[in-house]
Amino acid sequence: MFDIKQYLAVRMDWVNQALFQALPPSTEHPVRLHEAMRYSLFIGGKRLRPILCMAAAEAVGGTEKAALPVGVALECLHTYSLIHDDLPAMDNDDLRRGQPTLHKVYGEANAILAGDSLLTLAFEILAQQPQGAKLSLELAKAAGSRGLAGGQFEDLAEEQQAQNHETLMRIHANKTGKLIRAACRMGGITAGANTGQLDALGQYGESVGLAFQIADDILNVTSTQEVLGKPVGSDAKREKMNYIACIGMELAQTEARRLVEQAIEQLDALPGDTQPLQALAHYVVERLT
Amino acid sequence: MFDIKQYLAVRMDWVNQALFQALPPSTEHPVRLHEAMRYSLFIGGKRLRPILCMAAAEAVGGTEKAALPVGVALECLHTYSLIHDDLPAMDNDDLRRGQPTLHKVYGEANAILAGDSLLTLAFEILAQQPQGAKLSLELAKAAGSRGLAGGQFEDLAEEQQAQNHETLMRIHANKTGKLIRAACRMGGITAGANTGQLDALGQYGESVGLAFQIADDILNVTSTQEVLGKPVGSDAKREKMNYIACIGMELAQTEARRLVEQAIEQLDALPGDTQPLQALAHYVVERLT
Numbered sequence: 001m002f003d004i005k006q007y008l009a010v011r012m013d014w015v016n017q018a019l020f021q022a023l024p025p026s027t028e029h030p031v032r033l034h035e036a037m038r039y040s041l042f043i044g045g046k047r048l049r050p051i052l053c054m055a056a057a058e059a060v061g062g063t064e065k066a067a068l069p070v071g072v073a074l075e076c077l078h079t080y081s082l083i084h085d086d087l088p089a090m091d092n093d094d095l096r097r098g099q100p101t102l103h104k105v106y107g108e109a110n111a112i113l114a115g116d117s118l119l120t121l122a123f124e125i126l127a128q129q130p131q132g133a134k135l136s137l138e139l140a141k142a143a144g145s146r147g148l149a150g151g152q153f154e155d156l157a158e159e160q161q162a163q164n165h166e167t168l169m170r171i172h173a174n175k176t177g178k179l180i181r182a183a184c185r186m187g188g189i190t191a192g193a194n195t196g197q198l199d200a201l202g203q204y205g206e207s208v209g210l211a212f213q214i215a216d217d218i219l220n221v222t223s224t225q226e227v228l229g230k231p232v233g234s235d236a237k238r239e240k241m242n243y244i245a246c247i248g249m250e251l252a253q254t255e256a257r258r259l260v261e262q263a264i265e266q267l268d269a270l271p272g273d274t275q276p277l278q279a280l281a282h283y284v285v286e287r288l289t
Numbered sequence: 290m291f292d293i294k295q296y297l298a299v300r301m302d303w304v305n306q307a308l309f310q311a312l313p314p315s316t317e318h319p320v321r322l323h324e325a326m327r328y329s330l331f332i333g334g335k336r337l338r339p340i341l342c343m344a345a346a347e348a349v350g351g352t353e354k355a356a357l358p359v360g361v362a363l364e365c366l367h368t369y370s371l372i373h374d375d376l377p378a379m380d381n382d383d384l385r386r387g388q389p390t391l392h393k394v395y396g397e398a399n400a401i402l403a404g405d406s407l408l409t410l411a412f413e414i415l416a417q418q419p420q421g422a423k424l425s426l427e428l429a430k431a432a433g434s435r436g437l438a439g440g441q442f443e444d445l446a447e448e449q450q451a452q453n454h455e456t457l458m459r460i461h462a463n464k465t466g467k468l469i470r471a472a473c474r475m476g477g478i479t480a481g482a483n484t485g486q487l488d489a490l491g492q493y494g495e496s497v498g499l500a501f502q503i504a505d506d507i508l509n510v511t512s513t514q515e516v517l518g519k520p521v522g523s524d525a526k527r528e529k530m531n532y533i534a535c536i537g538m539e540l541a542q543t544e545a546r547r548l549v550e551q552a553i554e555q556l557d558a559l560p561g562d563t564q565p566l567q568a569l570a571h572y573v574v575e576r577l578t
């Protein structure tokens with residue numbers, strides 16, 4: 001019986017230690033900028049993307065150790081996207097993971113620059129890994145105007161417009177799915193995966209990413225502020241598109257579970273230990289129960 | 290006699306064409322984000338960093354053609370930094386190159402995301418070049434919290450504080466110098482330059498970058514709004530630190546010319562055609578007369 005809680009706890013520790021070492025020390029000039037970067041990175045976070053990256057490396061016979069620095073880069077990029085999404089000009093969120101958002105503590109200009117710096121640091125870290133260019137390309141494609149940034153752009157544009165299932169799927173695929181997909185593929189790259197294996201890892205990541213987003217939408221309705229770290233029902237309040245408003249609670253739950261099964265099917269042909277990736281796919285929706 | 294005007298005009302055309310092709314078409318989804326990215330890139334600009342990059346490649350015996358895509362990445366990164374610097378939370382500038390700044394036309398959220406997308410695109414382009422990882426590392430180090438973003442951070446923090454020459458030098462070195470230095474080194478990398486040659490190109494870039502910034506400060510006082518594309522004296526108005534306030538007009542002019550000579554001395558040992566780099570160094574301060 002695979003103990004996912006223990007598995008996650010151990011790897012969260014690894015990732016946190018590696019992050020701590022990869023960031024410029026908060027004593028280094030400019031001190032307050034480096035403090036701001038650390039504030040957002042260490043305010044919490046499940047480290048899901050780094051852990052998926054390491055599990056993907058293992059699934060094709062590689063080592064978690066080789067994938068760890070790549071996971072650190074992924075977490076830097078993910079954190080940049082949260083900082084910028086929370087800004088007053090964007091989602092204007094005051095709370096993130098139960099704590100004041102970065103711009104609330106350090107001001108708006110510093111939050112923009114801390115985000116910019118974390119985005120840049122992600123590429124600095126990748127450039128120093130074996131296969132640095134291949135890894136960078138994967139991350140840049142997932143994060144740019146055709147991925148995460150484009151998804152956030154469209155999400156803002158679509159707020160208060162008609163809720164359309166197809167648009168919602170595309171926004172989620174770009175905002176959340178592509179980075180999770182990239183995390184899995186990049187883990188595979190560190191392990192020297194071939195094209196077929198990278199495709200399987202990518203499809204696993206796409207399905208898990210979508211399931212994860214649906215689970216988030218469900219939690220946004222059903223959870224408590226204490227668990228969620230932000231007000232419950234905030235999506236509905238700002239008329240933000242989400243799955244619940246779009247297809248209803250019951251169908252959303254069914255869809256999330258279907259995606260998990262679909263993700264796990266992709267792992268059949270992989271040569272390494274796929275147990276962690278299986279458990280992670282289940283974990284993503286088990287948060288719901 | 291080297292015709293710098295003709296030289297610049299030809300290369301500006303190359304860079305503009307290459308930029309036009311490297312950017313996602315403005316018909317591609319999300320349309321308005323891609324339009325915003327193009328607005329800022331094609332609003333004007335001397336393309337100094339791409340041209341320095343190409344000239345540096347030539348100076349060590351490489352080709353301008355191989356350096357051109359790297360120049361495109363540099364211009365994307367430079368444009369991102371201008372977009373974010375202009376934001377209301379930062380320098381709050383309404384005009385850039387004589388035109389409304391991006392956030393004035395597309396709104397603040399979209400300006401932040403267009404900047405993020407251009408920063409990311411720079412690394413996407415570099416990752417596809419030979420020596421992609423080495424080039425990415427060079428750019429990331431110049432652009433991150435220890436470079437450009439850190440310099441902007443400190444510039445904002447120092448506004449309305451005592452004008453100190455040492456602080457001013459460090460801010461300029463980070464905000465402007467490091468990217469121009471990287472442009473020269475990256476041109477060298479595309480041409481397979483050795484460590485000594487990269488050092489020489491880097492030192493050339495540092496001196497030219499500082500001379501360029503001093504020249505900008507001088508123009509901020511002496512030019513007309515028509516030439517400058519933004520109000521004259523805007524630095525003094527917001528009590529922004531600059532060389533003129535710090536060491537006076539006469540010393541600033543002397544210092545700019547000294548830096549140009551210092552830059553050109555670095556070129557002596559390089560094996561290729563260094564005439565363009567020489568002319569470019571002079572051009573940087575000749576804008577003053």
